[in-house]
Amino acid sequence: MNASLPVLPTISTSFIVLSAVTVAIGWWQIRRKNIEAHKKTMITAAIFALIFFLIYASRTVFIGNTSFGGPASVKPYYTIFLIFHITLATTGAVFGIVTLLTGFKNKLSKHRKLGPITSIIWFFTGITGVAVYLLLYVFYRGGETTSVIKAILGF
Numbered sequence: 001m002n003a004s005l006p007v008l009p010t011i012s013t014s015f016i017v018l019s020a021v022t023v024a025i026g027w028w029q030i031r032r033k034n035i036e037a038h039k040k041t042m043i044t045a046a047i048f049a050l051i052f053f054l055i056y057a058s059r060t061v062f063i064g065n066t067s068f069g070g071p072a073s074v075k076p077y078y079t080i081f082l083i084f085h086i087t088l089a090t091t092g093a094v095f096g097i098v099t100l101l102t103g104f105k106n107k108l109s110k111h112r113k114l115g116p117i118t119s120i121i122w123f124f125t126g127i128t129g130v131a132v133y134l135l136l137y138v139f140y141r142g143g144e145t146t147s148v149i150k151a152i153l154g155f
Contacts, residue, residue: 005137009066012055013133019048020126023119030115039103046100049093049122063145065152070140078135082152085128092121 022045029038059065068078095118102111136142 006066006142008055008059008063009133009137012052012059013130015048015052015055016126016129019045019052020123022048023122027115027119042100042103046096049096053093064147065145066136067143067146067150068136068140069143070135074140079153081128081135082132085125085132086152088121088125088128092118092125095121 022041026038026041026045029041068075068082070078095114099111099114099118102108102114
């Protein structure tokens with residue numbers, strides 16, 4: 001276990017967890033037909049996700065990404081898992097934007113269909129994001145800070 005955790009990744013991961021939790025609350029609110037609370041909660045969830053993204057993107061651009069520092073025997077599995085997480089996160093972000101827009105535009109038939117799918121994708125994004133964080137900074141010491149491609153694929 002790593003004794004000291006990096007500040008920016010810890011903060012950004014906290015925001016993605018907050019986003020997933022607020023999505024769950026929003027889902028519960030709409031099931032109870034509390035539309036106004038649902039709207040506010042989902043906007044809050046989107047703001048938390050945006051804060052995560054801004055911290056992550058800023059860190060990537062100005063500092064770089066942390067490569068996997070665990071055992072070489074685990075790295076291929078970590079890489080596959082990371083690519084799965086990145087795919088989920090990208091898909092979830094696109095679905096999230098579209099779902100928010102359908103809600104704002106009052107296209108409620110589409111919004112009701114997209115909402116549960118988007119939420120489930122976002123929950124898995126949050127869970128896999130926390131797992132990536134744990135693998136990079138808690139269970140193993142992070143590797144070198146480098147470019148995105150090198151951090152993900154190792155070259």
